[in-house]
Amino acid sequence: MESKKIIAHRGMSTLAPENTMAAFELMPAYNINWLETDIAITQDEKLVIMHDTEISRTTNGIGKISEMTFAQLQQYSAGAWFDEQYCAEKVPTFDQLIDFLNRTQINVNLEIKSVTGKDAKQLTNSMVQQLAVKINRINPACRVVISSFYPDILMQLQKLRPDLEYACLFNPYTLPFWRPIAKLIGTKIIHPDNRHLNQRQVEKMKQAGFEVNVWTVDRIDRANQLFNWGVDGVFTDIGQDFPSHHKQKRHASHFLTTWF
Ligand code: G3P
Numbered sequence: 284m285e286s287k288k289i290i291a292h293r294g295m296s297t298l299a300p301e302n303t304m305a306a307f308e309l310m311p312a313y314n315i316n317w318l319e320t321d322i323a324i325t326q327d328e329k330l331v332i333m334h335d336t337e338i339s340r341t342t343n344g345i346g347k348i349s350e351m352t353f354a355q356l357q358q359y360s361a362g363a364w365f366d367e368q369y370c371a372e373k374v375p376t377f378d379q380l381i382d383f384l385n386r387t388q389i390n391v392n393l394e395i396k397s398v399t400g401k402d403a404k405q406l407t408n409s410m411v412q413q414l415a416v417k418i419n420r421i422n423p424a425c426r427v428v429i430s431s432f433y434p435d436i437l438m439q440l441q442k443l444r445p446d447l448e449y450a451c452l453f454n455p456y457t458l459p460f461w462r463p464i465a466k467l468i469g470t471k472i473i474h475p476d477n478r479h480l481n482q483r484q485v486e487k488m489k490q491a492g493f494e495v496n497v498w499t500v501d502r503i504d505r506a507n508q509l510f511n512w513g514v515d516g517v518f519t520d521i522g523q524d525f526p527s528h529h530k531q532k533r534h535a536s537h538f539l540t541t542w543f
Pocket residue numbers: 292319321334394430452474498499518
């Protein structure tokens with residue numbers, strides 16, 4: 284039986300504040316060995332872990348991450364918004380994430396976020412160049428997949444690091460173009476949006492030899508359905524609700540696999 288990936292989306296993001304060390308550190312307790320997280324950059328070119336371009340949703344600060352220094356960012360709590368017990372959490376650095384991966388041997392999907400603001404181009408270049416080097420510090424025992432919604436960013440990194448694994452991210456509007464975009468990147472890994480994804484689309488991707496990891500799947504029955512269609516992995520905010528070990532069972536009625 285091939286193993287199906289349960290990928291903790293921004294860490295254990297319904298148990299602890301998303302994209303914090305606290306959310307990552309909970310993963311081993313739930314036997315989750317894949318993490319998806321988001322790479323961003325500060326004004327003074329420090330690689331950090333943050334989903335939004337603006338910090339107000341996930342910290343107690345305000346402003347664009349690309350327009351504040353790392354020192355300024357560190358003044359804010361990245362966990363108080365979630366629960367007072369996490370008020371000491373800071374926005375993690377990429378280096379902190381690497382240390383965590385190396386210690387736990389957890390596999391990772393690094394999503395490169397877009398940079399906004401007046402220095403967007405220069406900061407994007409810096410982010411790509413730093414990633415190209417820093418990724419070398421990740422233990423080779425950890426599988427690393429780099430993804431983005433922006434093919435141009437992936438191609439920029441690919442020029443520097445053709446040896447890495449890349450995945451294209453699609454929303455329902457871009458998904459019709461999955462074949463040419465994947466060809467452009469030269470990848471066989473696709474990360475489609477769960478919304479509106481149907482069996483026929485998944486079967487076409489699998490028949491074409493693609494690894495398919497679907498975001499964001501927060502229902503066990505939907506994950507089960509996707510896996511029965513042939514999907515390889517699901518990004519989820521509720522990793523804790525999936526059993527630690529997936530055992531195949533058979534439903535006598537319809538002979539579909541029950542993964543959970
Ligand atoms: O990588 C899958 C998913 O995380 C992409 O969307 O907006 O949650 O980063 P988002």
